[in-house]
Amino acid sequence: MEFKFSVENQEKIERIIQKYPEKQAAVMPLLYLAQEQHGFISVEAMREISQILEMPETDVLGVVTFYSMFHQKEIGKHHIQVCTNVSCMLRGGMQIFDAVKSKLGINNGEVTSDKLFSLEEVECMGSCGTAPMIAVNEDYFENLSTEKAIEILNSLK
Amino acid sequence: MEKIVLPEIENLHLIDTYVANGGYDTAKSALAKSSDEIIDIVKKSGLRGRGGAAFSTGLKWSFIPKGSGITKYLCINGDESEPGSFKDRQVFEFNPHQLIEGIVITCHAIHAKKAYLYIRGEYHKWIKLMQKALDDAYERGFVGEAMKAKYGTDFSCDIYIHKGAGAYICGEESSLMNSIEGKRGYPRVKPPFPAQVGLWGAPTIINNVETIANIPPIIKKGWEWFSAIGEQKHPGTLLFGVSGHVNKPGVYELPSGTLLTDIIYNYAGGVPGNKKIKCVIPGGSSMPPLRGDQLEGIKMDAESLRAAGSAIGTGGIMVMDEDTDLVKVLARLSKFYYHESCGQCTPCREGTGWMVKLLNRIVRGEGSKSDIDLLVSVASNIEGNTVCALGEAAAWPVRFMITRFRDEFEKQVSDHVKLEVKNKVHSMRATLNPLASVEN
Numbered sequence: 001m002e003f004k005f006s007v008e009n010q011e012k013i014e015r016i017i018q019k020y021p022e023k024q025a026a027v028m029p030l031l032y033l034a035q036e037q038h039g040f041i042s043v044e045a046m047r048e049i050s051q052i053l054e055m056p057e058t059d060v061l062g063v064v065t066f067y068s069m070f071h072q073k074e075i076g077k078h079h080i081q082v083c084t085n086v087s088c089m090l091r092g093g094m095q096i097f098d099a100v101k102s103k104l105g106i107n108n109g110e111v112t113s114d115k116l117f118s119l120e121e122v123e124c125m126g127s128c129g130t131a132p133m134i135a136v137n138e139d140y141f142e143n144l145s146t147e148k149a150i151e152i153l154n155s156l157k
Numbered sequence: 158m159e160k161i162v163l164p165e166i167e168n169l170h171l172i173d174t175y176v177a178n179g180g181y182d183t184a185k186s187a188l189a190k191s192s193d194e195i196i197d198i199v200k201k202s203g204l205r206g207r208g209g210a211a212f213s214t215g216l217k218w219s220f221i222p223k224g225s226g227i228t229k230y231l232c233i234n235g236d237e238s239e240p241g242s243f244k245d246r247q248v249f250e251f252n253p254h255q256l257i258e259g260i261v262i263t264c265h266a267i268h269a270k271k272a273y274l275y276i277r278g279e280y281h282k283w284i285k286l287m288q289k290a291l292d293d294a295y296e297r298g299f300v301g302e303a304m305k306a307k308y309g310t311d312f313s314c315d316i317y318i319h320k321g322a323g324a325y326i327c328g329e330e331s332s333l334m335n336s337i338e339g340k341r342g343y344p345r346v347k348p349p350f351p352a353q354v355g356l357w358g359a360p361t362i363i364n365n366v367e368t369i370a371n372i373p374p375i376i377k378k379g380w381e382w383f384s385a386i387g388e389q390k391h392p393g394t395l396l397f398g399v400s401g402h403v404n405k406p407g408v409y410e411l412p413s414g415t416l417l418t419d420i421i422y423n424y425a426g427g428v429p430g431n432k433k434i435k436c437v438i439p440g441g442s443s444m445p446p447l448r449g450d451q452l453e454g455i456k457m458d459a460e461s462l463r464a465a466g467s468a469i470g471t472g473g474i475m476v477m478d479e480d481t482d483l484v485k486v487l488a489r490l491s492k493f494y495y496h497e498s499c500g501q502c503t504p505c506r507e508g509t510g511w512m513v514k515l516l517n518r519i520v521r522g523e524g525s526k527s528d529i530d531l532l533v534s535v536a537s538n539i540e541g542n543t544v545c546a547l548g549e550a551a552a553w554p555v556r557f558m559i560t561r562f563r564d565e566f567e568k569q570v571s572d573h574v575k576l577e578v579k580n581k582v583h584s585m586r587a588t589l590n591p592l593a594s595v596e597n
Contacts, residue, residue, distance in 0.1 A: 019317045020337075021228075021357055027339035028322055059340070066341040066499075067322030069278045085240045086442060087400035087475055089489055123325065123493050124240035124442075125279050128400035128473065129407045138281035 003044035009033050013052065023053045027063050031070055040071045068122075076111050076118035078156045080104070081135040082149075084121055087128035092146065096132050097121055099146045103153055116156075160410045161386075161394050162370045163251055170286070172293040175254040181299045183377040187262040188310045192223075195266040195376065202380035203392040204372075207244075208234055208328075208365030209441070209470045211391065211459040220352035221267050221360045230356040231264050231272040232337065232363040236321055236328035238277055240442035240493060241473030244396035245366040247408050249276070249283035252370065253290035257316065259372035261300060264314035267362050271315050273337050274366075278322040288318055325497035329545045330363040332499070343501045344545035367396055387413035391458040395472045399425040402432070402478040413458040417447075420457065421476055432478040436562065440470025442490055443550035445557035449479070466557075483565045487558050488516035494551035505548045508539040512555055524570035533559050 005013060016029045027049060034045040041064055050057040064070045082097040101107065104117050111118040127133040130142035134149055141152055168174045175181070187195055200215025221229060233256070237245040248256055260272050276284050294300045298307040305313050319337050321327050327336045331345035334356050355361020371393060375383045384392045391413045397420055400406045404426030411420065417439060421427065428434060434449035439457065445467040447455070455461060459469045477486065495509040515532050518524050536552035543549075559566055 020339075022338070024339035025337060028320065028336070032320065032322070053339075055339070062341050063339065067278070067324050069323035084489065085493055086438075086486055086489055087241055087406075089486070090401040090475075090477060090481065122279075123496055124238060124242075126237055126243040126246055126277070128241050128243045128475070129398055130243075131400060131406070135279070140282065 001042065001044055003034070003038065003042055003048050005033065005048065006037060009037060017053075024055045024059070027053055027055065027060060028067070031060075031064060035070065040074050042072075074111065074115070077116050079118050079120065079137050080153070081120045081122040081125070083123070083125050083127065083131070083133055083135075085124040087124070088132040091131045092144075093132040096134065096144060096146050096149045099150060100134070100153065103150055117153075158412065159386075159394075161374050161383075162255070162367060162396060163247055163408070163410050169252055170250065170254070170290065172254060172290065172297060175252075176297075179377075180254050181258055181294075183373040184258045184261045184299065185308045187373075187376045188265055188308045188312060190376075192266050192268060195262065198380045199266070199372065199375060202375045202383040203390070204368065204375060204383065205391055205459065206365055207367035207371075207395065207471070209239075209443075209468075211469055214364060214368055217352065217364070218263075218267055218362060220350070221362055222353075223268075225268040228357075228359045229267055229269045230359055230361040231260065231267060231269040232330070232333060232351075232356065232361060233260060233272060233274045233366055233369055234328060234330065234333060234363055235274060235276040235280075235366040236325075236333060237280075237366070237471075238325040238328050238497075239471050239473060240490070241398065241400055241438060241475045242441045242471040243398045243400070244408050244472065246280060246283050247396065248366050248370050249280070249287045253287050254294065255373055256287075256366060256370045257291060257294050257300060259369035260316055261304070261314060262372050262376060263362070263364065263369055265312055269314060269362070271317070273317050273319050273356070275319045275321060275327070275333050275337060277327075278320050284318060284320055291316060291318065324499075325493075326499045326545070326547060329547065332545065333363065334361065341499070343499050344547075346544055387415075388456065388458040388460065390460050391469070395457065395469075397424075397457065398471075398473045399476065400473070401476040402428050402434075402481070403476050404429055411457075414456045414461065417455045417457055417474070418452050420474060421452075425474075425476070428476065428478050430478075432480065434476060435479045435481050436477040436483060436486075436558075438473075438475040438477075438554075439467050441473035442475065442493070443546075443553060444468045444470040445553050446561060448561050449477075483558060483562050484516065484519055484569050487554060488513065488520050490554050491516050491551070494547065498547060498551065502543040502548065504539045504542040505551060508535050508548075509551050511535050512551070516555075519566065519569050522569065523574050524566075525574045526567070526570050526572050528570060529559060529563070529566050 016026045030049045046060045050060045084093045108121045133142045196218045204214045205211040235245045324342045326332045327342040329344050332342040336342040351361040394410045397409045409424045436446050438446045455465045462469050491512045495513045498505045498509045500506045536555040539548045540552040
């Protein structure tokens, strides 16, 4: 499956590259763009980026695999991230994770069959003072209880 | 008490409010000063880095080669991924312009034309808030080419936000630079230090967000004023993030040297149900934990905490009450370091995995007494044997948690557990200190 950046994204790319003295530095912002456009980062997208930035495809892959926020597989429409690190754990983060897991019927790293939800147990998101928390795609939901977390899931369509 | 980084002014995040409160005036006066003068003020102020190492900021700046003839860079570290640390997001949200003004002044001090503000990828909301503030500052001519006319100087600098993508290690300064350069976030071997060889091989200064946000007030009110706040050797205010078992978790800006018990009981409202405190991690998850019965009199500054057997780190205070299962806490923390180890150095890559396995075994009730010493041994073999400080960050919690709370671990292990020998970790439990016979 071929991958091409949209016209709008191509203009963005021009501006992003200008920010850095060397092209390769734009690889992370470009991977974000590809992921936004396509839902995940495909081999074709990596090839396209490697050509735009004149860097080896393997180096692009190396970056993708290093950072946990780049996805090489399709994720759900709502990507549910539950923090279970210590500050959240002390305030019930583990229970929320278990509740979300059984509510969605999937394990960590899996996607529901209707592709609506995916679940990820994440490391500290910087919400320690407002723990426990979950994040749905880019949005944080903080100061949660298990009930509130389930309510949030119920409200997502 | 005066707040320096997060003053209680409504809508301070808006450029109009910030300017109405004297914002960007300091940048103008700073740009009229020589770079040496500014470095001297910061040095005399005693400001120390707020990212964990508490190194003198002025001294760090003075390491960079002088003059404007060579390309130099400034990086601002807003990766903030240490569990228990959530202070920088307050700056992005409530006082972004003070950070931008601090960046402009710092760029002038070190002759950097470009600054990269690295913000962790999960902070989508705060990246947008920061970008908005930056766009506003550009529009008004406080940053970029237009600042020459605005401030009446021939110096200008550009500020770019670089979004991370979920790697704790990128908070390590050399790893952060590799990440900006578009590489895997592997830490670099030091020396050479970034002040000599940094971003794209050019001299680079890397400071924490909170550190840079302290710069405008120091230039505005003078080093004498700043150095008189809090503890003399570690002056100023610190953003203490209190989390865990407290009634009012949150970020509290207080003078350095504030009593830890004062922060927990007065500011953070004490422990729910008036329970006793079993353990406190005073500076973010990597710092050695303290016993709850030994908190009296501990002051929150670099020197006092070192004397108490811990470190100030990022000032993230994690409070655990008497009912907390510390073995589970440590197992979870070790899982974090295992997940975040970049894999470059063998002791850290392998050791963090071993520690998780051993700790999970104890949590499952399958631990034997010798596992406790084996854990300490594995931790000790990571410490000091890695390129970056993640080795220590992973080893300290294990080593100190076991040393200071050994009874907690002994309660959960038994000598009667028999496990079949499946791999090396299992086979090593036969000897108490498996590497004792290995010299160095």
